[in-house]
Amino acid sequence: MSLIVQKFGGSSVADAEGIKRVAQRVVDTQAAGHHVVVVVSAMGDSTDELLDLAAQVSPASSDAREMDMLLSAGERISMALLAMAIHGIGASAQSFTGSQAGMITDAIHGKARIIDVSPHRIRTAIEKGDIAIVAGFQGMSRDSNDITTLGRGGSDTTAVALAAALDADVCEIYTDVDGVYTADPRVVPSAQKIDTISSEEMLEMAASGAKILHLRCVEYARRFGVPIHVRSSFSHNEGTWVLPSPDDQIKIQEGEPLEQPIISGVAHDRSEAKVTVVGVPDIPGKAAEIFGIVAGTNTNIDMIVQNVSTHGSGRTDISFTLPIVDGAEALAALGEAQDRVGFESVEYNETIGKLSLIGAGMRSNPGVSYRFFRALSDAGVNIDMISTSEIRISVVTGADLLDTAVRAVHAAFELDGDITATVYAGTGR
Ligand code: ASP
Numbered sequence: 518m519s520l521i522v523q524k525f526g527g528s529s530v531a532d533a534e535g536i537k538r539v540a541q542r543v544v545d546t547q548a549a550g551h552h553v554v555v556v557v558s559a560m561g562d563s564t565d566e567l568l569d570l571a572a573q574v575s576p577a578s579s580d581a582r583e584m585d586m587l588l589s590a591g592e593r594i595s596m597a598l599l600a601m602a603i604h605g606i607g608a609s610a611q612s613f614t615g616s617q618a619g620m621i622t623d624a625i626h627g628k629a630r631i632i633d634v635s636p637h638r639i640r641t642a643i644e645k646g647d648i649a650i651v652a653g654f655q656g657m658s659r660d661s662n663d664i665t666t667l668g669r670g671g672s673d674t675t676a677v678a679l680a681a682a683l684d685a686d687v688c689e690i691y692t693d694v695d696g697v698y699t700a701d702p703r704v705v706p707s708a709q710k711i712d713t714i715s716s717e718e719m720l721e722m723a724a725s726g727a728k729i730l731h732l733r734c735v736e737y738a739r740r741f742g743v744p745i746h747v748r749s750s751f752s753h754n755e756g757t758w759v760l761p762s763p764d765d766q767i768k769i770q771e772g773e774p775l776e777q778p779i780i781s782g783v784a785h786d787r788s789e790a791k792v793t794v795v796g797v798p799d800i801p802g803k804a805a806e807i808f809g810i811v812a813g814t815n816t817n818i819d820m821i822v823q824n825v826s827t828h829g830s831g832r833t834d835i836s837f838t839l840p841i842v843d844g845a846e847a848l849a850a851l852g853e854a855q856d857r858v859g860f861e862s863v864e865y866n867e868t869i870g871k872l873s874l875i876g877a878g879m880r881s882n883p884g885v886s887y888r889f890f891r892a893l894s895d896a897g898v899n900i901d902m903i904s905t906s907e908i909r910i911s912v913v914t915g916a917d918l919l920d921t922a923v924r925a926v927h928a929a930f931e932l933d934g935d936i937t938a939t940v941y942a943g944t945g946r
């Protein structure tokens with residue numbers, strides 16, 4: 518008997534109707550002869566609503582432990598309601614919190630990392646014929662015995678981690694669009710669904726802000742060889758397969774042209790801010806000091822640019838991007854260290870956007886960057902920062918021009934399709 522892990526996102530379980538629809542789908546999967554483990558997110562935008570509430574009772578919502586207690590409640594609501602809905606149609610199901618499901622994490626609240634998954638209770642439940650439902654996005658620290666959360670969007674990672682630990686045949690991620698698109702269909706309605714994508718490209722897409730899959734879930738799936746099928750809970754259409762290794766790619770595409778498209782898609786991100794450390798002494802060790810300070814706040818840094826020092830000044834500027842949510846803490850830490858490091862000032866800008874073009878085929882295709890920058894220039898978009906990898910080019914632009922830039926680049930690489938992508942639900946919040 519095969520084992521399927523199905524994860525349903527917030528927009529799929531946004532209301533009673535949605536929960537009943539998901540219940541039916543899960544029961545149908547079991548009736549087709551599979552063991553089913555379900556991972557759920559919090560209903561609709563309820564995680565954001567809980568965050569808003571926290572900000573209202575205490576402006577400095579820095580109470581990380583209590584924040585995790587609060588936010589983990591969102592997923593507990595959906596798991597219990599889904600179990601009830603399944604009982605309502607005559608099947609048996611049990612819900613489990615992250616800690617009951619054996620999701621053991623480190624003790625870093627708000628962005629805990631999984632260190633062990635021991636899903637004994639889940640195994641027992643499915644072996645006796647129950648559908649096991651697990652609250653996504655949460656775990657427990659063995660050191661502190663406290664409830665932790667994995668970071669926004671973390672339910673995808675819960676699902677893949679469970680799929681790996683249970684040796685599932687596939688991890689299905691159900692969402693409000695039919696799969697992974699060549700761009701966010703909310704911004705580019707003519708974006709096309711991608712049938713299969715390598716985990717390498719999917720990693721770059723997720724790291725570049727494509728919100729369809731949590732970055733860590735893709736890393737996890739790649740490491741443990743879990744195939745992911747991203748699809749809609751509102752249709753029965755085949756979605757996008759994210760394949761852990763290139764061999765799988767060839768297997769699936771048998772009978773089809775094997776040549777990879779040059780470009781897989783355009784991703785964008787509005788969740789980052791730009792920090793510029795101005796007037797850094799241009800001597801060895803200063804960059805290490807600065808990034809050491811930022812790392813001390815547990816912030817992930819993305820793009821980094823250091824300017825050539827102005828002739829004779831002996832000083833240079835270093836700019837980098839980081840998540841807006843980490844901005845205040847990083848600025849405070851830098852401010853404290855200003856005299857010691859000896860830089861002149863720090864500038865901070867939240868009104869930026871990042872656009873990335875991703876494709877494994879660009880490795881061997883000269884002219885991609887020319888076409889990319891030509892498209893941006895034709896659209897009148899000014900570029901603030903540039904970074905590249907083997908299979909990605911990213912730029913930072915002003916936030917106001919980001920959508921225009923995404924559409925221009927998508928069109929320039931002939932990614933536009935003839936049919937309008939369906940967005941079934943969700944506010945995109
Ligand atoms: N409910 C959490 C969030 O909104 C986790 C998730 O949806 O994956 O970020």
Ligand code: MG
Pocket residue numbers: 526527558670673729
């Ligand atoms: Mg999500």
